[in-house]
Amino acid sequence: MHRDPPGNPPRRPRSPGASPWGQAPSREREARPIERAPRPRPLQEHLDDGQPEQGGAAAARERRSVELRLYGLNAVRAVFAHRPQAIRKLYLSEDRIPALQPLLKWCVANRVGYRVVDEVDLHKLAASTHHEGVVADVLRAEPESLSTWLRDLPAGPQCALWLDGVGNPHNLGAILRSAAHFGVNAVLLPKQSTLALSGAAARVAEGGAEVVPMVRLGRTDNAIAQLRSAGFTLAATVVQGGSDLFATPLPQRVIYVLGAESEGMDRDLAAACDLSLSIPGTGAVESLNVAAATAVLLAAWRSKRVNA
Structure with missing residues (x-):
């Protein structure tokens, strides 16, 4: 039987027969047309260049509370289809440019920063190897x-x-x-x-x-x-x-x-x-x-x- 990994908070008593189911950066260079995508810089450089000069850790925590780092092609496309205004930054591999041209053009038109980066940097940004060549920082949708x-x-x-x-x-x-x-x-x-x-x-x-x-x-x-x-x-x-x-x-x-x-x-x-x-x-x-x-x-x- 599959079980959730350890680490979940303690639960109230289970009823008899009850189901076991159930269980960043901010200052980017100006967006450019696709054919002039900037050459990738080292990951740490483009992560650090957007950090606020004041506020430090508190500002970073506040940003994380309202932003979500998404990855995966369909996940990012869905945000673009339903809430494009929520997109704050975009990182993608060079081979994803053709598939994401509409999104990149929208970024250019709306001055949303995007950056072409290599595979290793995408792994670090997503903290996962399952990013499918694209990572985006977006505003959370409140319940x-x-x-x-x-x-x-x-x-x-x-x-x-x-x-x-x-x-x-x-x-x-x-x-x-x-x-x-x-x-x-x-x-x-x-x-x-x-x-x-x-x-x-x-x-x-x-x-x-x-x-x-x-x-x-x-x-x-x-x-x-x-x-x-x-x-x-x-x-x-x-x-x-x-x-x-x-x-x-x-x-x-x-x-x-x-x-x-x-x-x-x-x-x-x-x-x-x-x-x-x-x-x-x-x-x-x-x-x-x-x-x-x-x-x-x-x-x-x-x-x-x-x-x-």
Whole structure:
């Protein structure tokens, strides 16, 4: 069974049968047309040249709190498609210039700094070898409030995911990718959750992070009341003891509640849900991990909506 890596904060007691699912620089030289891209400088030089002269570590921390370093071709393209104004800096390998010409032209037109760098520098910028030849510093998209999300929600069938304790960035990225594929309307984050989008999660999401909004909940009891008032049914996902996902009619508006790997969801939250659902299997393994389980749950909901 897959488990999240150690290091997650201590969790509240797991309910019986609860699911284990669930788990920079600033001063660039002026942007130039593509054919005149500047010759790469050593990485440390172009990292240091944008550091503020005053503020030091505090300014760097503040910048990190509002900016996110993305990497991966689809992740960066998705930001350009949905929030181009959020892009602050761009780094790319020379062989990515043809694929990213529209983005580079936009950078030139909007005086956003970009730099052609070598592979080693991209590894350092991304802190990963999975950058696919492009790294970007972008402004974070702040989570919406539940009231705002519900106010703007279209009528008709809707599905959202409540993530109670999921912390692994690769799981989050895979969940966002499935959520975008199946048309999920939001990922709901508990009030005290520290879960946030990271570069690794955005890369795994393959653009899904820009399609599926994150919504910050208030007090749990108030959030549940608001969701029920909007016509949602809360469905706890459990390993054993829940209704068979494939044999149970699903409501038109459903919130799948998923708990962290190993610990499961909070027992009080599980008890407050309207349904408990389990994914039947052979029993050869204990369960699916949270990302795989999410894909199955969403496929079941989508299938029943399409065939209704």
